[in-house]
Amino acid sequence: MGKGRLKIALITGGSKGIGKALGTGLAKVGYQVILTGRHEKDLKKTVQEIVSLGYQKPIYYILDITNSGLITQTIDAIAAQFGRIDVLINNAGIHRKGTLDLSEKDFRELLETNITGQFLVAQAVVPLMKRQRSGYIFNVVSRSATVGFPGTGGYCASKWGLRGLSESLYRELTPIGIKVTALCPAWVDTDMANRAGSPLAPEDRIQTQDLFHTIEWLLNLSDGACVKEVVITNPLSL
Ligand SMILES: NC(=O)c1ccc[n+]([C@@H]2O[C@H](COP(=O)([O-])OP(=O)(O)OC[C@H]3O[C@@H](n4cnc5c(N)ncnc54)[C@H](OP(=O)(O)O)[C@@H]3O)[C@@H](O)[C@H]2O)c1
Numbered sequence: 001m002g003k004g005r006l007k008i009a010l011i012t013g014g015s016k017g018i019g020k021a022l023g024t025g026l027a028k029v030g031y032q033v034i035l036t037g038r039h040e041k042d043l044k045k046t047v048q049e050i051v052s053l054g055y056q057k058p059i060y061y062i063l064d065i066t067n068s069g070l071i072t073q074t075i076d077a078i079a080a081q082f083g084r085i086d087v088l089i090n091n092a093g094i095h096r097k098g099t100l101d102l103s104e105k106d107f108r109e110l111l112e113t114n115i116t117g118q119f120l121v122a123q124a125v126v127p128l129m130k131r132q133r134s135g136y137i138f139n140v141v142s143r144s145a146t147v148g149f150p151g152t153g154g155y156c157a158s159k160w161g162l163r164g165l166s167e168s169l170y171r172e173l174t175p176i177g178i179k180v181t182a183l184c185p186a187w188v189d190t191d192m193a194n195r196a197g198s199p200l201a202p203e204d205r206i207q208t209q210d211l212f213h214t215i216e217w218l219l220n221l222s223d224g225a226c227v228k229e230v231v232i233t234n235p236l237s238l
Helices: 019-026 040-052 068-082 104-134 151-174 189-194 208-219
Strands: 007-010 034-037 059-062 087-090 135-140 178-185 229-232
Touching: 007 019, 007 068, 007 151, 007 208, 019 034, 019 040, 019 087, 019 135, 019 208, 034 040, 034 068, 034 189, 040 059, 040 104, 068 104, 087 229, 104 135, 104 151, 135 151, 135 208, 151 229, 178 208, 208 229
Parallel strands: 007 034, 007 087, 034 059, 087 135, 135 178, 178 229
Antiparallel strands: none
């Protein structure tokens, strides 16, 4: 990536949890962060929190990643304003408990958000990265993409699918200068883990800061070093 100019990072699901922590960290190290999510109130609150820390002020777009028209419109607006996207954090996702007891609606929603949504965002962003001949895509997958856990088969199916997409993109795009890494954490201390009924106490979970340290490390690797995926587990649930 070029040195000395403002770097642009787009984060889906940037209003809360992992996306918020990655946005805060990237703003701290000088990126122009662009946060997206479905709820303006949460996006505004996160922008204010980042500004109050004295970091580069993020901008935000209201964006549901299941809406392909809105994705195209948003990426076009970003391209018109900044001309590039250096880092995409393809993070927005949902969790539902259940395997065969899931309703058809919930199962379809999992696939629609966790695979199709992330596919659509990558599809809209990659042409810009190809024109730049550079970029880094982090697909926020899950440890549930490496183990078929009982009682959470729908979520696992969606994340295994996303991990497959991420690996294909890794093999297609890395040779042309665009890095791709699947982040596969186990329980992370966010609202999602609380809602999903994580058996781990908050202090025993991965901290959102750990995810920022991970991408910071990856972003600082030389062009000759690429990492397909990073799996991070919890000491109490390996
Ligand atoms: N927490 C964990 O233990 C854990 C572990 C492994 C992987 N992950 C993955 O990490 C990612 C982030 O999870 P988190 O724990 O940070 O969850 P979170 O606290 O629930 O935050 C989810 C974020 O995604 C956004 N979002 C959800 N659906 C969206 C949609 N259709 N379009 C746009 N934005 C959407 C939410 O904002 P709005 O609701 O305003 O849209 C929010 O900003 C997810 O992909 C999740 O599967 C989480």
